[in-house]
Amino acid sequence: MGNSILEQIKKRKFIIIFTLIYVIVSVGIVKFVINDAFLYKQTVVKVTSQKKIGSYKQKSQNQKSEKYYTQRIKGIVQNGDLKGKKVKLVNDYSKSRVKTDKYVKGDYVFASVSKDDNTPGTVNGMKRDYIVCIIVLIFMYCMIMVSRTKGLLFIISSAVNISILYGALELYSRGTDILMLSYLMVIAFTCITLACISGINRATIISIISVLSVVTLTGIIYKIVLMYTDAPDYIMMEYVTGPNDLEKLFFAEILMGCLGAVMDIAVSVSETSCALIKQNANLALSDFKASMKALGQDVMGTMINIMFYSYFCSSVPMVIIQMKNKYKMNYIFRFDLPFELTRFLTGSISIVLTIPVTAFVAWIILYYRNKHKNSSTITVQNKELQTEDIGSEE
Amino acid sequence: MTLMALLGNITVFFCSVYLMKYNDPYKIVFVDIIFMCLLTLLYQNGVNVKTISALIAVLAVSLVLIKITKYIAGAGNIGGYNEFEMYEDNLMNLSVNIHLNIHDVAISMLVLGVTGALIDIAVAVTSSMHEVWVNNRNISEDNLYKTGMTLGKSILGSTINTMWFACIGEFLLMFLMFRKYQYSFPHLINSKAFFDIICNIFLSAAGCCVIVPVSAFVFVKILKYQQKKEA
Structure with a gap:
């Protein structure tokens, strides 16, 4: 039994080595992208805890009311002058979350923070770059694992295509x-x-x-x-x-x-x-x-x-x-x-x-x-x- | 036959969209996926080893895909209005109080969107393996598995290509909007509009990749089980 497992490992040497290298490299990339707040001009806040502090009902045009919640977010500023400072933010979200988002512990958000401690800041948006990165890495791994060279070629061709698209738009905005x-x-x-x-x-x-x-x-x-x-x-x-x-x-x-x-x-x-x-x-x-x-x-x-x-x-x-x-x-x-x-x-x-x-x-x-x-x-x-x-x- | 199945799929799709206002989107989508499998697999291609193993593989992969999408895309708050829709005039008078979590709708729609491609690939893989097996009954499991993978590779590229170019038009318009409002590149990659499209393309493409080995594996196992039963 032990022999056959060894054989299996030998047979799949390439896959195992490739997976190990890929995982190490991609963990490195994702770690970097998570911590790349210094590249941004906006203030990035890491959410450390959040708590629902209240709810209210709001009626809209179709006379339907829905529950809206207010959450208080505690976080740590990741960049800029206030780096390392603990801040409080407030955010409202509705049950259906069409226009509003709920943020949970571990998220990174863009926020406008005031310098004094008493007035809580507000959330402007979410930092999604690392999730985009993870998704692309997962896709690339699956693609290369299943179809090897062809997969690699496909990835290269789509990257070239996207850059052509971007270049063409540059031309378009200049009036072509x-x-x-x-x-x-x-x-x-x-x-x-x-x-x-x-x-x-x-x-x-x-x-x-x-x-x-x-x-x-x-x-x-x-x-x-x-x-x-x-x-x-x-x-x-x-x-x-x-x-x-x-x-x-x-x-x-x-x-x-x-x-x-x-x-x-x-x-x-x-x-x-x-x-x-x-x-x-x-x-x-x-x-x-x-x-x-x-x-x-x-x-x-x-x-x-x-x-x-x-x-x-x-x-x-x-x-x-x-x-x-x-x-x-x-x-x-x-x-x-x-x-x-x-x-x-x-x-x-x-x-x-x-x-x-x-x-x-x-x-x-x-x-x-x-x-x-x-x-x-x-x-x-x-x-x-x-x-x-x-x-x-x- | 193909057209009938296509029409049936479209009908089921619109019915499920209609029903989605009342119910949990995940349940509806799962029922929809089962219907699609029944129509495209069992009705169009008949009940046999090929279609049953494809059915199992598709159901397994779509369940896993729902879980993974919920986890990854849910973390980025997929769905809902994006940066541009937020300020569009004709959406201003739409109420957003819909008593339905829009994230769930978006995630379940992502999975439903890829199911058609999953079924297509799974059937192609299992039927090519079946063909090889019929011609050579003494073929070893490993070799059978390899044939499935080889065919899967060739069909995978073309399927992903179709989805990729169907989305690239949307990319074009989105890039234009970003240029128009003079958003910077960091703004682009953190935006909801970009995230939605990326999730749609890459998670569905990853699902398509995963179905190839899964359907090959399931087919080999089912064939083995059948042989044991006969012996």
């Missing part, structure tokens, strides 16, 4: 047109992600071409539909209070939203078609079409399912708040959900489009290449024959 920028971003994202995920080969080139054409097609379809219908009320869009090119921004969001799903399907279709044609160079077009159709039916439903959930779930809390305010369901559908609905539907359209477009591109490229290859092999054979002839002459 968002539509052009977003199309450039789409091209950059596609090339980088696909090159990272599946390497640089023929299948990747096929997928890049088809992804770009599908995204363009989806954009055109969206524009055509928009011409014949009323545009949704962009004012109700999340995260927006002013800029005048909302329509373009939403368009950019749509293009990027469908990109991920389109890429996956394009990759699987192009890889399958490459394998098919490699196996049988004289494949008939009808057979090729049939197998592509079968593949498409396989991947389509699940992708649309994933898209549905990732779009709608994030807007559910808002819908629930509105339903609690006795808003009618059709009102919510008309004003709050159209953006999610539009994104979901355009995404689904682009998923459906991807399969025929990629199959078409793959067929054309592989077919012509095969033809070319056949003719070139014939010429090579001729050359060999010629050299043999020369050799025999000598």
